[in-house]
Amino acid sequence: xxxxxxxxxxxxxxxxxxxxxxxxxxxxxxxxxxxxxxxxxxxxxxxxxxxxxxxxxxxxxxxxxxxxxxxxxxxxxxxxxxxxxxxxxxxxxxxxxxxxxxxxxxxxxxxxxxxxxxxxxxxxxxxxxxxxxxxxxxxxxxxxxxxxxxxxxxxxxxxxxxxxxxxxxxxxxxxxxxxxxxxxxxxxxxxxxxxxxxxxxxxxxxxxxxxxxxxxxxxxxxxxxxxxxxxxxxxxxxxxxxxxxxxxxxxxxxxxx
Amino acid sequence: xxxxxxxxxxxxxxxxxxxxxxxxxxxxxxxxxxxxxxxxxxxxxxxxxxxxxxxxxxxxxxxxx
Numbered sequence: 001x002x003x004x005x006x007x008x009x010x011x012x013x014x015x016x017x018x019x020x021x022x023x024x025x026x027x028x029x030x031x032x033x034x035x036x037x038x039x040x041x042x043x044x045x046x047x048x049x050x051x052x053x054x055x056x057x058x059x060x061x062x063x064x065x066x067x068x069x070x071x072x073x074x075x076x077x078x079x080x081x082x083x084x085x086x087x088x089x090x091x092x093x094x095x096x097x098x099x100x101x102x103x104x105x106x107x108x109x110x111x112x113x114x115x116x117x118x119x120x121x122x123x124x125x126x127x128x129x130x131x132x133x134x135x136x137x138x139x140x141x142x143x144x145x146x147x148x149x150x151x152x153x154x155x156x157x158x159x160x161x162x163x164x165x166x167x168x169x170x171x172x173x174x175x176x177x178x179x180x181x182x183x184x185x186x187x188x189x190x191x192x193x194x195x196x197x198x199x200x201x202x203x204x205x206x207x208x209x210x211x212x213x214x215x216x217x218x219x220x221x222x223x224x225x226x227x228x229x230x231x232x233x234x235x236x237x238x239x240x241x242x243x244x245x246x247x248x249x250x251x252x253x254x255x256x257x
Numbered sequence: 258x259x260x261x262x263x264x265x266x267x268x269x270x271x272x273x274x275x276x277x278x279x280x281x282x283x284x285x286x287x288x289x290x291x292x293x294x295x296x297x298x299x300x301x302x303x304x305x306x307x308x309x310x311x312x313x314x315x316x317x318x319x320x321x322x
Contacts, residue, residue, distance in 0.1 A: 016320075016321060016322030017320045017321060017322070018320035018321055018322045019320070019322075020320075026320075039321050039322055040318055040319070040320070040321045041318075041319045041320065041321025041322075042289065042316040042317065042318065042319060042321075043316060043317065043319035044263040044264070044314065044315065044316060044317075045263070045283070045286065045288050045315050045316060045317035046263075046282075047281040047282025047283050047286075047315075048282060050282070050283075050286055050317070051317070051319075052286075052287065052288070052316075052317025052318045052319055053286055053287060053317065053318075055317075055318050055319060055320065056287050056317070056318040059318065068321070069321045069322070071321055071322065077294070081291060081294065081295065081296050084289075084296040085289030085290075085291060085296055085316055086289070088289050088296075088298060088299060089287055089288065089289045089316070089317070089318060090318065156322070157322075206322030207322065
């Protein structure tokens with residue numbers, strides 16, 4: 001597997017930490033899946049209940065790489081400021097950069113994304129940009145300093161899977177050396193396997209696991225699917241064809257008419 | 258002085274950002290701060306003088322996808 005800013009990961013599963021029924025179930029989902037990366041966020045803290053402090057203890061105990069996000073940011077300034085705050089709190093230069101441009105689809109504002117990625121990369125951040133499968137945008141992100149790209153599979157939280165197979169396949173072919181992560185839109189393990197079969201390096205998901213009836217079991221299922229897809233990609237899959245080709249040899253067949 | 262703390266009005270008898278955090282129950286907490294939309298690193302809080310009407314954001318780790 002390609003390394004992420006020099007950091008190799010044990011597997012290709014990155015999990016979000018939101019929307020779980022309880023902190024214990026969240027921890028169990030990470031334990032059963034072996035996911036090596038946890039995405040986290042920053043929100044307003046109350047001086048009375050200090051809820052963020054307990055959450056931080058929970059995340060630290062998972063012993064995984066922490067990938068803070070800039071979720072909910074709609075402007076370059078907001079995203080850059082949030083990234084700086086996240087770097088201080090989480091003590092990591094990794095940042096999952098989101099600059100949201102459209103409310104219904106939560107599609108990234110790719111113009112703001114490229115600008116924010118440049119500012120943050122120049123400031124020493126290791127940017128994981130949440131982007132689309134657009135090759136021109138991808139190229140600009142790489143020039144801005146990104147060494148990882150995270151195209152969406154489908155809109156965040158939709159569970160629709162890989163909406164643009166052609167675009168994602170083209171992206172993989174176009175940037176053979178860049179670590180690519182499918183971020184958002186996955187609903188089922190089979191979709192994660194499909195992403196890995198296409199040659200992607202990892203998948204990042206949250207809702208599909210957290211909102212499952214049994215989140216820990218679903219997390220494990222995703223981990224198995226990711227592994228299966230990864231092994232399949234390395235095994236050099238056959239080319240599909242339109243017409244049948246008999247797999248049983250024809251030579252030596254008895255004449256029985 | 259009158260301040261906005263995470264969007265809510267507060268009245269505080271403090272002069273610096275560090276004092277405000279202490280007074281509002283954030284002592285020793287893992288938080289990041291911004292004043293009027295600009296990040297203020299932890300190391301600068303003790304020397305950061307607040308002014309009447311400042312909007313202070315105090316953020317902490319939270320669940321995210």
